[in-house]
Amino acid sequence: MDMTRCYGCVKYLGYIEPVMVILHEQELTWAGRVSWKHHTCMISALSISTTLKQHPLIWSANNLPHDAYKLLAVPSPIGGVLVISANSIHYNSQSASCMLALNNYAVSADSSQDMPRSNFNVELDAANATWLVNDVALLSTKTGELLLLALVYDGRVVQRLDLSKSKASVLASGIASIGNSLFFLGSRLGDSLLVQFSCGVGSSGLASNLKDEGGDIEVDAHTAKRMRRSSSDALQDMVGGDELSLYGSAANNTESAQKNFSFAVRDSLINIGPLKDFSYGLRINADPNATGIAKQSNYELVCCSGHGKNGALCILRQSIRPEMITEVELPGCKGIWTVYHKNTRGSIADSSRMVPDDDEYHAYLIISLEARTMVLETGDLLTEVTETVDYFVHGRTIAAGNLFGRRRVIQVYESGARILDGSFMTQDLNLVVNGNESGNASEGCTVLSASISDPYVLLTMTDGSIRLLVGDSSSCSVSVSAPAAFGSSKKCVSSCTLYHDKGVEPWLRMTSTDAWLSTGVGETIDGTDGSLQDQGDIYCVACYDNGDLEIFDVPNFISVFYVDKFVSGKSHLVDHQISDLQKPSEVDQNSQELISHGRNESSQNMKVIEVAMQRWSGQHSRPFLFGILTDGTILCYHAYLFENTDSASKIDDSVSIDNSVSSSNMSSSRLRNLRFLRVPLDIQGRDDMPNGTLSRRLSIFKNISGYQGLFLCGSRPAWFMVFRERLRVHPQLCDGPIVAFTVLHNVNCNHGLIYVTSQGVLKICQLPSTSNYDNYWPVQKVPLKGTPHQVTYFHEKNLYPVIISAPVQKPLNQVLSSMVDQDVGHVENHNLSADELQQTYSVEEFEIRILEPEKSGGPWQTRATIAMHSSENALTIRVVTLLNATTKENETLLAVGTAYVQGEDVAARGRVLLFSVGKDADNSQTLVSEVYSKELKGAISALASLQGHLLIASGPKIILHKWTGAELNGIAFYDVPPLYVVSLNIVKNFILLGDIHKSIYFLSWKEQGAQLSLLAKDFGSLDCYATEFLIDGSTLSLTVSDDQKNIQIFYYAPKSTESWKGQKLLSRAEFHVGAHVTKFLRLQMLSTSSDKACSTVSDKTNRFALLFGTLDGSIGCIAPLDELTFRRLQSLQKKLGDAVPHVGGLNPRSFRQFHSNGKVHRRGPDSIVDCELLCHYEMLPLEEQLEIAHQIGTTRSQILSNLNDLSLGTSFL
Template identity: 70%
Template sequence: MICSYVVPEVCSWLIFQVCCSGHGKNGALCVLRQSIRPEMITEVELTGCKGIWTVYHKSTRDHNADSSKLADDDDEYHAYLIISLEARTMVLETADLLTEVTESVDYYVQGRTIAAGNLFGRRRVIQVFERGARILDGSFMTQELSIPLPNSETSSGSDNSTVMSVSIADPYVLLRMTDGNILLLIGDPAMCTVSINSPAAFEGSKKRVSACSLYHDKGPEPWLRKASSDAWLSTGIGESIDSADGGPHDQGDIYCVICYENGALEIFDVPNFNSVFSVEKFASGRAHLVDAYSQESSEDSEKPINKSSEELAGQSRKENVHNLKVVELAMQRWSGNHSRPFIFGILTDGTILCYHAYLFEGPDNASKVEGSASAQNSVGLSNVNASRLRNLRFIRVSLDAYTREETSNGTLSQRITIFKNISGYQGFFLSGLRPAWFMVFRQRLRIHPQICDGSIVAFTVLHNVNCNHGFIYVTSQVGDIEGDVPLAKRLRRSSSDALQDAVGSEELSLYGSTPNNSESAQKAFLFAVRDSLINVGPLKDFSYGPRINADANAMGIAKQSNYELVCCSGHGKNGALCVLRQSIRPEMITEGILKICQMPSTSNYDNYWPVQKIPLRGTPHQVTYFAERNLYPLIVSVPVHKPVNQVLSSLVDQEAGHQMDNLNLSSDELHRTYTVEEFEVRILEPEKSGGPWEPKATIPMQSSENALTVRVVTLFGKKLYLDSALLQNTTTKENETLLAIGTAYVQGEDVAARGRVLLFSIGRSTDNNQNLVSEVYSKELKGAISALASLQGHLLIASGPKIILHIWTGSELNGIAFYDAPPLYVVSLNIVKNFILLGDVHKSIYFLSWREQGAQLSLLAKDFGSLDCFATEFLIDGSTLSLMVSDDQKNIQVFYYAPKMSESWRGQKLLSRAEFHVGAHVTKFLRLQMLSTSGRTSATAGSDKTNRFALLFGTLDGSIGCIAPLDELTFRRLQSLQKKLVDAVPHVAGLNPRSFRHFRSNGKAHRPGPDSIVDCELLCHYEMLPLEEQLEIAHQIGTTRSQILSNLNDLTLGTSFL
């Protein structure tokens, strides 16, 4: 249950959400962050980092040791930290201090390191570089290998073939070369040596490998072994996983997972490289992965092909998806009861595919005939039925779209780093421009971004004396080639004299007439004049003429972020050649910082967002933020057991208990306990170290007095001080930030309602730096004080059935204006400039304005319907102001004020803009400015609004949602997509999402409002569709897949507040 929450106005990456949740002894204050903020131990500047690795070294390790001797392997400290730079490698010892030992070790330090890891039960370290590998025993090299050149038949132009990626699974090391081939390094545990082997399954193969990885299926009972037989049906799936690091003492199988450039995936056993599982269109992202040699797979694979292959092929060429391939691959099974392997794949367009394995036994699971196997060009499948994993299936898992990041054409770096124990958590870390943590809890993935440091280029685990099960990562700052600005905010032109003669017109012109010509031209051209070019910022910041805009859109270049636009610009001495990029390239990374951190221990990460709970031992009702002192005042009620006579005596003291004097109560009845809720306002201050929050002050309420609202208000008051020069009292006007509390006395229906307004100032003492809370004003009013707000330096109070505007004189409140409206009970007050939004418990909303001249509160318009309001707020979209309200039927309505429209009854009636059924009671709205997506050209193609806000809302079910404005073009596109997805996506329990989102009126007469809201919960299913269906749906609504994904991604980025 979330009844109230607040977001402090601090730096964007420090923003977090504080909300009230729970009831009674389970009440708590929850601190929610959408991203993880690590606890930093130390940091150091590091320029040009390409990768980091930590390795173990234990020379006395016996490879025949049993698992009981290695039970403390998880507590073994790392020995070395290897840092790969642009042109060299650094080696540091990870003892008490990080000490550089580059000159005293036998590591390869003359160039870049591709990967490093342990072999032979951590007795050796393998370091792989572009043209070879070294085996080291601690700091001493025991073996060096050189990568053999390719065969003479295929070596034309490929003599420069080097290692591109590495995967290590003790005692094997898999190398993927730049020419698309793979090599396998086979280790000998007895001699601690390694030999190079070229798998026969790939010799002479025309299929190029785009990504590959090794998977170690550990344990006495490897999980994948059950997928090749039906033994698991009768014996169950009980297993135990050896948690020790992969050494030769571990039992288990090793597999090689390979993706080809045509999108197919294949799993081989190692070292024989017999194909045991294959999928033809893995890159398409189908819902299930089935072995291509099963009858079930052959029937399913024919369906999308027979639909309209020619149309899909044309659409694929139009969107350039034929270049879509898997660029990184990982397969992992983490420890835990009933754990199953995951497969992760990263595509060139930034899509991350995640599949979870399971065992399946169909009615007829016979494999295909032998002839079908030969047609697939597979090797070593003489006994298909016996060797293949015929019971293995994979189901796709939905992931957060925030992690989408388009892969550049430059040098690819490893983004997935698997960890098994970082502060007790396991999963993998995703590096890149949008880094994120993927944590595994009970076989469920939890995705938590880490946006506080920007782009992260390298990541590894670290465990030593000063960093217990921590991690290291290297951040990067993006700059131009000259390295003067991290990211250019506007287009800058080169003034090289060598290019003056080549420029003859003031209007820009594109270099090339088609996308292909432009791509080939920019490769040759950039190579020649690289030093005189300047990287520029987003395309939207470039003021170009109408002709270049039309040409770019016609050729499709402006929408392809893989291209660079080469343009002629300027005239005379200002002439220049400009290169426009829509995406950041790896070569633009110039600066970075290496940080050693630990995971914050106060947060619970087994949630959609990391959450830190602060127990209150009471029921929280409302919370606000005092920004000047970084304090959080909140209303808390605690149940207290009191005797009946004590309750009655307190009522007598308040002159309200005379009606009970005549009650004949026995002595036993008078001593019975009665439970009452005692209210107080606690002021909490967050600990800087992330520890528990401690109350700095407590403001108790009187007996039978309930605190209803607490707000931080800024009042324009007068202060009196003594002027020593004039020897007289002088008044000065200044703003005061005070804590305002509204209360109500709950004394039964026979007693007239009354309440109090309390104003407190919060200061800080000079002696011990403690917060001082002092009451500056208190006044009792008729009616309950249900809402408070600050309006242009005045205090607006909702007292009973009216609202009163008070002026603050510095010592007291004086009423200057009021509005006595039909509302029964005001539940919320919202202010924007001089506009007031008032929500009533039964009479819907009222829209008022305040005029300083004449001191008038006047009604502009209202909703003529009857609505039981829960919460209200303004929604701002540029210069458009909308009114948001939630009701007791779990609906949300959006109104607007249009006095010039005839249906508004000359402006007296608020018109409906949209309505939506949330499915939960919304109790609080919070308005936050949407984040800029200016780094993407498509984000601003249809809108130039910068003053755009979104509304976060919390519900009594404990959920959090968001409502954000859209420009017209994006809305029409997503609305058309939504209508298609209603029929294209299988829904939970077969329920119709459009029917569920219809406004619920509970039998009351209601005129349906316009259909002006799109459901992003439904739209997110688009990414889970197979590629062929995505292309088909995009073609049907007259757009492209890339445009749809861009719109969805921009929505995700624009609302990533926390």
């Protein structure tokens, strides 16, 4: 096949055999030769015969524009293909062809034929397209406009193409239709959108009723509420002016199209990329008295992301800091609960179903102290009513909750339980085993823990026995029973809980039958009556001391699911009857003995101390299973339906001797299609729980500011939030350890929360509403309506100066006049007519915008704007501290470096600007005044303060200036770099400089003699993106990222023979990140447990890590390790390369090798470990963890301690 260059191919529809249409170029050309060769592309339709292994040419079309780049197959019954180029659209089929010119640059092949033209000018380079219906295509342009292309046809012959404007949207990187009513706009520069469209004459009604989004499309109310509450830049783009975008009802009334389209945004995926720059600053609600890791949560990361109208500042916070309403000292608190109370209820409603707009307030707050219980009424104020209610107040409360549809409150304490109707007791149960009338709980078996699920209460006693309180809804009373399943079992229960499988169609009920496969999930359950279905099913999840897990149905306590060695943390959980058929238990037992033999540690002492199971509301939600082990490990599993007919038939025909359930009930009652998949959790740190220590750490919530999930108490508190059936884990480190947590909904705290810290402080808070938590880190987006390039933090004033550019339409004569040399002052435009000079042209105009975070946490405010000159681009902005040579005082100024972009015929020049930033007398307005301006030869691409002086990268040299208070005077210079400085870093008197093509340079400044001297450099040819110093105690390293997505770390060793007498920088480590790193930020690491064991001088160490951001929107970290830890983790990394199944079978050892793009490269030392791979260690089964630890000569606890220390040491936000 004689095809010089292929641009794309599509499958052609309407033929018996597969037909492939290929867009390729006959003759090579480029933009500079368009006047000589311009229509060089063609399409060829090839019939692919797989039997004959031939590909004959059916038809072809030539004389297509040289800038054609995309094919779009036209659906049946029309057929054919669309060829999209920058200036025209062509339709071709075997029998017909037509075209449409989009602007004045479109010309026909023979330059004489009159071309049909669009009603407006548009450029379609970098456009994306999809079909809405069979004759209307949707195009997304490079400016974010949505266009509708209609094919006007008669029969199967397309007569003409009609193009019309539709809406404005995000800058899309891809577009795809989903079904007949949805399309997806995927964006790399903004938030991706899921959009619903409707076609027809009466379709405008869809957009006019957008407030009732849940009624138009099947989406749960929580998602709709989250969409309306979202601070997404894409959604904010679409609510004002001409950007009313996909929310408006403006139907397309083009006569040619004869179709009306209405659009509505249904969902969005937040995007923080590309990260061009970021800065590290204090939060508005920072705690000045915080220390240690709590102090780190005072900071936030402000990032420049997006492009054009999708440009925004993304404020990233690694941890959540709730907005405090009030706090009170409460020492000795052990637990808190809030309960509802309804005086009268006409019928038993489904109170367990989460309603986002439920306005029912909590009635009482129950606080358990060390030796007593407090009760508070949660009205307008929290009022203590301990002395006036019938609650048990003379001892500690174990648990409290609601029964019988919130008509009653149950309070469980050590020796019994009380049922209350509001403040009045209706029943009191004594649960002491020896029947002691005195009620002294210490003399008998008492309640250890409790789990409440209306109408049952599951109690764990101190002797290991299990009690069940069964409620009677007619009399609103409970009775005590002892489940026989636990009484006859010799195994001791370590933890247990109740799980309520709610809804009309309980999810777990589907896993006990195969009907869902044939009749559909919605028709699986045939309930007896509606009320029973609404209540759902209740199960008991129990974990034993030997590490097994068992699920019983309640109240019969028939085993329906059993897992051997749940404590091992296997990747999948299967009912043991199925697993027994697949592999004999004897082999398992022998292998366990072999694994445990001779090990320093064993899994025998590991057990589950707390278990929880929950299915949150949602259209397709599935249950999550959580377990906390004695060493603090948290296991998380997500349930799913699985069907294996072979295993199912074997189970039905087999009789297991060890089975605790009779074979007659096995196939009918067991959840044989239930499986659990382990979910990785990004949790910082772990709590060691000694044997015998029990404290409730998992608190499930269903509506806190519209979010649902669970809260993890302990020394490392964390939020587990559920979005789209995915868990997002966000730590809360601002208050240190948290001992108790509960939700609160009343007049003054709308869907808020209460928690008690280990310092004895009770806080009533709400979640910040401005953050979006459906991300790896909570993120807040501040739309800028422009492209942010660089940001810096002005600490003294808590301001963020940002370089922003935005396109502005200007007449061509103004553009030309700004692109000439000022000394010449003459515009050569004699070849242009007057009309052509008045045509508008889009140019980027730059400005410095100074932003301040809103005190209340709302939208950020613009405090000042500094405009740049025409054709002047702001390149760098930094807050510098300069020593005033006149007054001998330090001054903090805002320094800006610019460059005039005026074409290749004008000599390069730029300006350095200094501004003082202050506030007026009443501290209400920010005052910015220019204190100095100077024009220099060459672009000012980088600035930095060096020991009170200003270091400026001006063209091919760096110049050090002294500040006199009125002007900058040069005192030293050095002729580096050869080309262009992209990064400038300072540590003490050392300078690290990165050149765009010539790698890095390492210089020093000597005050005596005012001398800048080159110490060493990298002699390789490296295209630098970013540089920074890496400090590990007294060791100084130099880090650089390049265009091949690598990171290299160099060091200066003048005494080494390899360094050519100190002239050459030596390689310390190299690593392939897989993304372009655009910024490094050096942050001091927190001291860890191993550091504190060696020294207790300070919470800080002289060890710094580098936080980096990439163009893909990812954030990473490079941190130094001590030698012993590195050797241990390096050995682990080598083992995990073989032990862990990798995605797509791609070995990370090969992927992380330095990519040189064919250039000669000497491989550096292997002295860096990949934590992304090391994190897989915790996801391995416990036995494999012990085995790998033994093989590398260490222990599992030591490895987890090292990973934990590294995680805590790099908790910067």
